[in-house]
Amino acid sequence: MSKRMRRFHRLVSMVFMATVVFTAVALTVDASVVWVSYVPLLPLFVLMVTGITMWFRPKRRAATTQGTA
Template sequence: MNGNRWVRQLHRWLAVVFTITVVATTVALAQRDPILWVSYLPLFPLALLFFTGLYLFALPYLAKRRT
């Protein structure tokens, strides 16, 4: 059960990091001369959010299978 808490906490912090990178990307791309590589910054936290979210989504179903 302790591992599940760790994944939940990681997922929450990744959501914060993702939100900050999206805001920073929006501000950077709104400039007169936008830096286009900045638009790729949110992809890494988004990928991690995807995998932790899949794990958290599957937890109840895996628990039902075990019983």
């Protein structure tokens, strides 16, 4: 589950970056299209939810054995 969550989080972060670039270009080309500035909010919200979920989820650590010399 954790690997899938991290992969999904990375994918959404790429979508978020693309929407930010798209928004920046769209606002410089035509200033009358103000609603475009709200486009990155959906992926940002998803990033927030997945990031908080990964932050508070307990981490499973592999059992390590320490050899004594």
